[in-house]
Amino acid sequence: MNLHTWHKESKKEWDVFAPMWVKNSQEMWETGSRKNIIxxxxxxxxxxxxVADIGCGDGVGSLKLAEAGFEVTGVDLSNVMIEFAKGKTAQQPELSFLQGDFYNLPFKDEEMDAAMVINSLEYTGEPLTVM
Known part of the structure; x- marks a missing residue:
């Protein structure tokens, strides 16, 4: 599978899987496997x-970062995930969301001070390249 196909397939899979992911995301961040990340x-x-939250999914982690005092821009390959994220956080001025990916991040050099990357590298065709 070439990089273009990998990228296209990952986006397609996450667009389809997004509604199921959203059902469990909040719990994962509050009491589950992600509770200690923030x-x-x-x-x-x-x-x-x-902070760039790369692979932000439905925005729950981004919201938790913002609540902890960070200025957050969430980026996700899936347009569907970005729409879920925007819907959950519309009243949060310290948060923004963009559709994008590791291969072409929508930031200028040194625009961000830090990055959070959870559950994302494994959905890239070339993890070392994006690092």
Whole structure:
């Protein structure tokens, strides 16, 4: 499978899977497998900085980052996920969401101070390239 096919298939799969993901996302971030991510992140990254949440999914992690005092831009390959994220966080001025991917991030060099990348690298065709 070439890179273009991998990229296209990942986007398609996440667009289809998004509604199912949304059903479990909140619980994962609050009491499940992701509950310690934001406290850990906050321990090492100063609040107030600009954070790219790459592979933001439905925006729950981005929202939790914003609530912890970060200025967050979530990026996801899936347009469907981005729409879910925007719907959940419409009243949060410190949050924004963009459709995009690792291969062509919508940021200028050094525009962001930090990045959070959860459950994303495995959906790229060339993880070392995007790192």
């Amino acid at each position: 406290p850990f992140f906050s321990e090492y990254v100063p609040s107030g900085v600009k």
